[in-house]
Amino acid sequence: MIPARGYEGARVAILGLGRSGLSAARSLEAGGAEPVCWDDNPEARARAEEYGFEIVDLAREGAFHGIACLVVSPGIPHLYPAPNRIVAAAQAAGVPVDNDIGLFFRSFAGAEWQDFDQPPRVIAVTGSNGKSTTSALIHHILTEAGRASQLAGNIGRGVLDIDAPADGGAVVLELSSYQTELARALTPDIAVFTNLSPDHLDRHGGPGGYFAAKRRLFAEGGPDRAIIGVDEPEGRFLAGQLSESAGDDRVIRISVTEKLTGPGWNVFARKGFLSEYRKGRQAGSIDLRPIKGLPGAHNHQNTCAAYAVCRSMGLAPRVIEDAMQTYPGLPHRSQIIAEAGGVTYVNDSKATNVDSALQALQAFDSVRWICGGLEKEGGLAALAPALDRVARAYVIGREAPQFALQLEGCETEICTTMAEAVRRAHADAQPGETVLLAPAAASFDQYDSFERRGEDFAACVARALGSGQ
Known part of the structure; x- marks a missing residue:
């Protein structure tokens, strides 16, 4: 652990008690500070209490009296689209705002x-x-x-x-x-x-x-x-x-x-x-x-x-x-998860935006492309330079039909679920082709993270190969 320096004997507020927030609280305590913790999630507060940290509702009137600094977790907005109400209260009180990186x-x-x-x-x-x-x-x-x-x-x-x-x-x-x-x-x-x-x-x-x-x-x-x-x-x-x-x-x-x-x-x-x-x-x-x-x-x-x-x-x-x-690659980032019958299966679930999906598509010559999810701003037009590499797109997600409509000039199949997309892509794939998961979209319409989406893809591929379908 790196003990936080500069706050010996001071009360430092922590907003957000996920991995970075709890880590900051432990570091501040090790450096001689007094962490004061808050998270809107009761379960997160309970975890912090198990570590022995003081829990204080930072949204209440006067909460920042005597506080030397507010340490904010990355997911909490401090300016745009609007400051979190607790961050705004710290700023109004003249309390410096920092994060674990600082x-x-x-x-x-x-x-x-x-x-x-x-x-x-x-x-x-x-x-x-x-x-x-x-x-x-x-x-x-x-x-x-x-x-x-x-x-x-x-x-x-x-x-x-x-x-x-x-x-x-x-x-x-x-x-x-x-x-x-x-x-x-x-x-x-x-x-x-x-x-x-x-x-x-x-x-x-x-x-x-x-x-x-x-x-x-x-x-x-x-x-x-x-x-x-x-x-x-x-x-x-x-x-x-x-x-x-x-x-x-x-x-x-x-x-x-x-x-x-x-x-x-x-x-x-x-x-x-x-x-x-x-x-x-x-x-x-x-x-x-x-x-x-x-x-x-x-x-x-x-x-x-x-x-x-x-x-x-x-x-x-x-x-x-x-x-x-000897570099093995990272999970969910151009990760080769299987090779069978001359077909390569690649998990790039981390390709959550159009630019990263474009790069993934351009890495392979002939692709059975599994895509779709919670679409981000800007549409899909930027994918056009790589669509000639796509033998067929198998579109998943709750808005799969609307997503597929934007892939002009690309043969598409509405599958909605990962299991169906993998089953169809596996059945269609020819030797020399790549079955690629590169969604060009966030996962949150069907999964709680891109990691879960990638794990589901890998499990579906394993089932397809194991069944010989």
Whole structure:
């Protein structure tokens, strides 16, 4: 655990008692603070009481008298579309509002660091798509190379629940826009921006607010090195803001759409090959095509980011390549769950928006596509460039007919349930094809999470293969 610093003897309020909230309460207590906890859910309050934490209704009049800070869980809005009533009360009372990420960055360094030969380093990864895979891949490469590494944030452990870092150790954090937007301290040693596509726009008041939330990771703390995906205008803008000159190698630009050979430090992937260029000369190359755990251009972008991080930490290209060969992939993210009769079954339930589904489709040549769910803003028109790869779409979800109508030029079948979609796709699939779950939609019309949806897909595939249907 990382004890929270700076609040010794102070009363600190915690709003939201899920994983991050309880972790923050424990951390604050370990640092000598007095946590005061609240959640609108009675079951969550009961869990906190079992830990011995004080429960106080923060919505009551005068609740913030004597409170030094309010720590808010990521899912609770503090500005758009409207502030939570308790957050608004804290702001009206002049009480600072923070989150567990802010507590982590202000508390991470310890007195024991003065005896370390190499201070620990924090690598923070943000962006719309690929954060989890990039973070997990960095952690995997560092671990395979013999470096002490911990994975935390949106993936792995809560940031305050990690162990105190070892001499020369690394902490890899996946950070969402919800987390970067509110944290009062953001000081990573290396920061990664993968890409940007429309998501969570209501929470951030539009695309400008969404980008601004991501940008804070780079603007607030000034990382020693920034790895920036430059395939969108926002990434190019950010890289330009952070660079002092075209040859400034504190910024590493990455791309999967163009060859980057300028005077700076660049990493790009084209036609399945990763290339590293420094000062206009090639410094490394990896053939990504045999790496099963990282299929498609979207994963090649993740690979470029992870490669750039590990190179900036001093790892040799061959060491990175060897580690990538053993990367198993993440559940629900381009996860190969079965191969039978020449057909590959891939679970990409995490493809909850149109951009991530487009990337998933473009990773395969001939697809039996299972899609649908709770549609997000913007419609499905952006999927058009990949629909020629789809042999047939099997549409699930409560609004499957309306979803299917938007897939113009694509043969569709309304299945509604996952079981029926898998049964039909399995029966139709030919050798060389891929049965792909990439919903392009949220799961909440039928499942309580994308993980449950992916698990159901895997179970349905297992039943179909086991029955020989």
